[in-house]
Structures are given as C-alpha cells and as structure tokens.
Amino acid sequence: METTSVDRNRKSEIRVSGPDSRPYVLGETEAEFRRLEMQSAFIRDLTEDVLKRAGLKPGMRVLDIGCGVGDVATLAGELVGPTGSVLGVDRSAASVRTAERRVAQTRQHARIRFAVADLDSFVPDETFDAVVGRLVLMYLPDPAATLRRLAGHLRPGGILVFQELSMPSIRSVPDTPQFLRCKSWIMETFERTGFETDMGGKLFATFLTAGLPGPEMISAGRAEGGHRSLVYAYMAATMQSLLSAMERAGVTTADEVGIDDLAERLRDEAVARKACIILPPFIGAWTNKPA
Numbered sequence: 001m002e003t004t005s006v007d008r009n010r011k012s013e014i015r016v017s018g019p020d021s022r023p024y025v026l027g028e029t030e031a032e033f034r035r036l037e038m039q040s041a042f043i044r045d046l047t048e049d050v051l052k053r054a055g056l057k058p059g060m061r062v063l064d065i066g067c068g069v070g071d072v073a074t075l076a077g078e079l080v081g082p083t084g085s086v087l088g089v090d091r092s093a094a095s096v097r098t099a100e101r102r103v104a105q106t107r108q109h110a111r112i113r114f115a116v117a118d119l120d121s122f123v124p125d126e127t128f129d130a131v132v133g134r135l136v137l138m139y140l141p142d143p144a145a146t147l148r149r150l151a152g153h154l155r156p157g158g159i160l161v162f163q164e165l166s167m168p169s170i171r172s173v174p175d176t177p178q179f180l181r182c183k184s185w186i187m188e189t190f191e192r193t194g195f196e197t198d199m200g201g202k203l204f205a206t207f208l209t210a211g212l213p214g215p216e217m218i219s220a221g222r223a224e225g226g227h228r229s230l231v232y233a234y235m236a237a238t239m240q241s242l243l244s245a246m247e248r249a250g251v252t253t254a255d256e257v258g259i260d261d262l263a264e265r266l267r268d269e270a271v272a273r274k275a276c277i278i279l280p281p282f283i284g285a286w287t288n289k290p291a
C-alpha cells in the first residue's frame with residue numbers, strides 16, 4: 001500500500017491489490033508529463049465545459065481517477081472552490097509526485113490531495129459527491145467494473161463524469177499524409193498493445209454496463225491550421241512518448257518516424273496544403289447515481 005498527500009494531516013487510506021500488469025503505453029517520462037500538460041492546456045476549456053454541464057459545484061468532494069500530473073484535479077479544485085476538496089489517484093508514483101509539486105505551487109494545495117493507487121483494485125475509504133476522469137477509462141481492462149465499484153463510493157445523486165477520445169475520427173482537409181501516417185501508427189500501437197482507441201464512442205454502453213443510468217453526452221474537439229498551431233508539437237510529443245511502445249510492437253521505428261524534426265515537417269506539410277486538421281472528438285458523458 002502506498003499513499004501520499006500534499007496535506008499530510010488529511011491522508012487518505014488507500015487499499016490496493018492485484019495491479020493491472022500492462023504498463024501505461026505512453027510511459028512515465030518527464031517528456032510524457034510535459035505532453036500531458038500541453039494536452040491539458042490544449043483542451044482545458046473543453047473539459048471545464050463538461051465538468052460544469054455535469055454539475056460540479058462549490059463545496060463538492062471530488063475523486064479524480066487517473067489524475068496524471070494533476071490538471072483535471074486542479075480544474076475540479078477551481079470549480080469546487082475553498083469549501084470543496086479533490087482527491088486525485090494514479091498508479092504512477094512519478095506522476096503523483098509531479099502533480100503534488102505543481103499543486104503545491106498554487107493556492108489550492110490544502111484541499112487537493114493525491115494518492116498512488118491502481119484503479120483495478122482501488123477502494124476509497126470516503127464518500128464523494130463526484131467521480132471524474134479524463135482519458136483514463138481507455139487504459140483500463142474493464143472500465144465498466146471500475147465505474148460500478150467507484151459508484152459505490154458516491155453519495156446518492158452524486159455525479160459520474162468522464163471525457164474520453166474517439167481516435168478514429170482524426171482527419172484533415174485536404175489530406176496531410178505525414179500527419180495521417182502518425183495517426184495510423186498511434187492507432188495500430190494502441191490496438192496491438194490492447195488499449196482502446198474509441199473509448200469516447202463506448203462511454204454510453206460502459207455506463208449502462210456499469211448499471212448506471214444512460215449518460216448525457218457532448219462531443220467537442222479542436223480544429224487547427226496555420227503555422228502557429230500547437231497541434232504539430234502535440235502530435236510530435238505524442239509520437240515521442242509512444243515511440244518505445246511502437247518499436248516494441250513492431251509498428252514503426254525511430255528512423256522511419258524521423259522524430260527529431262517531426263513537428264516542423266508536420267507544420268510545413270499542413271501550411272503548404274492550407275490544411276485544417278480536425279482532431280479527435282473528446283466525448284464527455286455524465287450521469288447521476290440514482291438516489
């Protein structure tokens with residue numbers, strides 16, 4: 001058992017057993033943590049919209065599962081305000097340390113805690129008003145079972161809200177072959193390593209399988225173009241984080257990807273074609289636990 005918290009007086013008791021043996025496919029490097037921060041900056045407004053639609057309000061006690069380096073926990077912390085609290089959990093001790101360090105630099109540090117725990121077996125010892133998660137169910141072997149179990153730790157009427165990707169929908173107009181080749185490599189790596197590429201599309205069924213009411217949903221995504229867009233650096237960072245897994249799975253090699261100048265090549269290609277890159281929809285889904 002391993003617990004950790006930025007507020008040492010309010011440590012949460014976490015019981016853990018039988019962790020998922022598949023490693024997080026994007027790794028636990030500093031580069032991946034920076035990529036998560038970049039991704040969060042990119043989609044922060046989309047996540048905030050979903051959390052607000054779901055009904056996150058001041059005073060709520062929130063559990064953020066698969067918290068990574070703490071961006072959703074921080075956003076939830078802003079929405080629940082000084083009378084609320086957030087517990088973020090992640091299997092990666094390195095992510096949790098980074099999340100703690102980042103949150104310690106904010107004024108919210110006293111009410112946002114983090115703990116190291118595997119969601120396959122995580123059993124909180126407290127009751128929450130909301131369970132939230134972004135881009136995490138796609139990495140779990142049985143997301144419906146996790147939702148069902150965590151719903152047991154929600155108060156009646158409490159909120160379950162998740163935001164997940166629908167990767168197959170990435171496209172560009174007109175085609176940008178290098179960008180779309182990266183998409184194919186990423187999807188093939190996820191498929192070969194057993195992770196879900198369309199968790200967004202499966203959210204509705206997952207809630208029902210978990211015995212929850214059918215969720216309300218919304219789909220939102222970025223469309224990007226021009227030389228100033230962050231999208232080329234974001235795609236190159238995603239490729240960098242996945243490169244080891246891609247090579248191990250026999251999908252591609254560092255030489256074939258040409259990682260060193262990938263971002264510049266993606267940008268030059270898109271700018272030359274006046275392309276609009278349509279990123280995958282982030283699908284938000286939320287429901288309330290029946291009273």
Ligand SMILES: C[S@@+](CC[C@H](N)C(=O)[O-])C[C@H]1O[C@@H](n2cnc3c(N)ncnc32)[C@H](O)[C@@H]1O
Binds near residue numbers: 072090139
């Ligand atoms: C793509 S990151 C998302 C991080 C954060 N939710 C965000 O949106 O910035 C997925 C996170 O899920 C965590 N994760 C994956 N499987 C997990 C498991 N079985 N238990 C706990 N955390 C897990 C990973 O360690 C990683 O930090």
